[in-house]
Amino acid sequence: MSQIVYVNGDYVAAEDAKVSVFDRGFLMADAVYEVTSVIGGKLVDFDGHATRLQRSMSELEMVSPVTMEDLLEIHRQLVARNDLDEGGIYLQITRGAPDSRDFVWPDPDEVKCGIVLFTFEKALVDSKVMDDGIKVISMDDIRWGRRDIKTTQLLYPSFAKMQAKKAGAADAWLVEDGFVTEGTANNAYIVKDGTIITRQLGNDILHGITRAAILRFAKEAQMQVEERPFTIEEAQAADEAFVTSATGFAQPVIDIDGATIGTGKPGSISKRLREIYTEEMTKAAI
Ligand code: PLP
Numbered sequence: 001m002s003q004i005v006y007v008n009g010d011y012v013a014a015e016d017a018k019v020s021v022f023d024r025g026f027l028m029a030d031a032v033y034e035v036t037s038v039i040g041g042k043l044v045d046f047d048g049h050a051t052r053l054q055r056s057m058s059e060l061e062m063v064s065p066v067t068m069e070d071l072l073e074i075h076r077q078l079v080a081r082n083d084l085d086e087g088g089i090y091l092q093i094t095r096g097a098p099d100s101r102d103f104v105w106p107d108p109d110e111v112k113c114g115i116v117l118f119t120f121e122k123a124l125v126d127s128k129v130m131d132d133g134i135k136v137i138s139m140d141d142i143r144w145g146r147r148d149i150k151t152t153q154l155l156y157p158s159f160a161k162m163q164a165k166k167a168g169a170a171d172a173w174l175v176e177d178g179f180v181t182e183g184t185a186n187n188a189y190i191v192k193d194g195t196i197i198t199r200q201l202g203n204d205i206l207h208g209i210t211r212a213a214i215l216r217f218a219k220e221a222q223m224q225v226e227e228r229p230f231t232i233e234e235a236q237a238a239d240e241a242f243v244t245s246a247t248g249f250a251q252p253v254i255d256i257d258g259a260t261i262g263t264g265k266p267g268s269i270s271k272r273l274r275e276i277y278t279e280e281m282t283k284a285a286i
Pocket of ligand 1: 184185186205206207208209210211244245246247
């Protein structure tokens with residue numbers, strides 16, 4: 001069976017899907033995106049992702065081509081049409097395809113935003129990474145200053161991930177002015193003496209939907225949370241480290257730039273948070 005994708009109003013087989021060469025998402029990364037995970041055929045935190053999508057669009061003065069109700073229905077249709085049990089849905093909204101390549105944004109009344117969604121399968125709940133943990137390297141954060149907007153300008157994160165791979169690690173933690181901002185596609189945390197430390201929200205990091213849920217669950221479980229920047233040296237001396245993302249949930253980090261974190265095995269707080277997150281989000285999925 002072919003994979004069914006959604007393109008500008010139609011459900012089509014992936015091999016028949018077409019977007020214009022003038023699409024600004026393609027030409028200029030003038031596009032925003034979301035990735036929502038699916039467990040047991042249900043959407044995890046759809047509202048969180050829809051709210052952040054609307055914020056990303058509004059910061060860039062994009063007018064959504066669909067309502068959020070339509071968007072929920074499209075997500076559900078794609079899950080059903082692709083018989084998706086566990087994995088995710090990628091959604092991208094671009095500023096559309098005017099008839100010329102101009103840096104000036106087209107009039108939204110004349111050029112409608114484009115929209116594309118597709119599903120992917122991925123084991124989320126039972127993941128080997130949880131047993132082993134991942135290694136990360138540090139790299140300068142040279143991305144643009146509006147990382148709170150979830151745009152498709154992903155060349156540098158992709159480059160950083162390749163550098164990590166070449167160094168035998170799974171990811172890179174990005175560092176600006178001496179402090180960790182976040183991972184290439186996740187938010188970064190350390191744990192010291194029972195306190196969970198993660199950078200505070202601002203324009204310099206993506207406001208992770210998983211981050212918000214994890215911090216809520218941590219507080220509900222009476223864990224201490226401190227939202228502040230930390231350095232690589234502080235992270236290397238921490239008891240535990242982990243990252244969060246929609247399709248990774250909470251993943252332990254066991255090595256940073258060659259320094260072993262804690263015992264070198266996933267820490268108990270990271271494990272507990274992953275358990276709570278998986279249980280609660282599975283229950284709340286729609
Ligand atoms: N930070 C960056 C740069 C990301 O790209 C992502 C996810 O793609 C995250 C953090 C985690 O966000 P979320 O938990 O909403 O997936």
